Amino acid sequence: MPAADRGATRIADRVVAKIAAQAAREALADGAPAPGAVPHATVTVHHDIARVRVSLELGYPSDLAAQCAAVRRQVARRIEEYAAMSVPEVDVEIERLHSTHTRPASPGRDRGLL
Numbered sequence: 611m612p613a614a615d616r617g618a619t620r621i622a623d624r625v626v627a628k629i630a631a632q633a634a635r636e637a638l639a640d641g642a643p644a645p646g647a648v649p650h651a652t653v654t655v656h657h658d659i660a661r662v663r664v665s666l667e668l669g670y671p672s673d674l675a676a677q678c679a680a681v682r683r684q685v686a687r688r689i690e691e692y693a694a695m696s697v698p699e700v701d702v703e704i705e706r707l708h709s710t711h712t713r714p715a716s717p718g719r720d721r722g723l724l
Contacts, residue, residue: 621655621693621695623653623654623655624653625693626653626655626660626662626689626693626695627651627652627653627662628651629688629689629692629693630651630653630662630664630685630688630689630700631648631649631650631651631664632688633681633684633685633687633688633689634649634651634664634666634681634684634685635648635649636684636688637677637680637681637683637684637685638666638668638677638680638681647666647667647706647708649664649665649666649681650664650665651663651664651665651685655695658694658695658696659695659696659697659698660689660693660695660696660697661697661698661699662685662686662689662697662699662700662701663700663701663702663703664681664685664700664701664702664703665703665704665705666678666681666702666703666704666705667704667705667706667707667708668704668706668707668708669707669708669709669710670707670708670709670710671710672710674704678702678704681700681702682700682702685697685700686700
């Protein structure tokens with residue numbers, strides 16, 4: 611039986627979001643994210659097109675624009691590779707900045723700059 615007659619495979623939005631969050635971590639593997647700060651992604655899929663929003667915490671001072679561009683590229687690349695979806699846009703939201711010159715905050719205490 612031809613593949614087209616057997617049905618279709620649908621990848622859940624939450625799975626694509628996990629791919630996006632992992633890709634963002636990969637893009638920031640050079641030490642940019644704060645210790646314990648995990649990127650979070652939300653995705654809307656329509657047919658084979660994924661629109662992605664990634665929320666991050668980044669160190670400051672640093673080249674924020676370059677880090678965001680790296681995240682956009684890596685997220686689009688991974689979703690296209692793993693889920694075979696087109697990714698026309700990846701919105702990157704910086705939720706918080708943390709100083710690269712201070713010690714990590716103690717549990718329960720927020721020392722972010724934003």
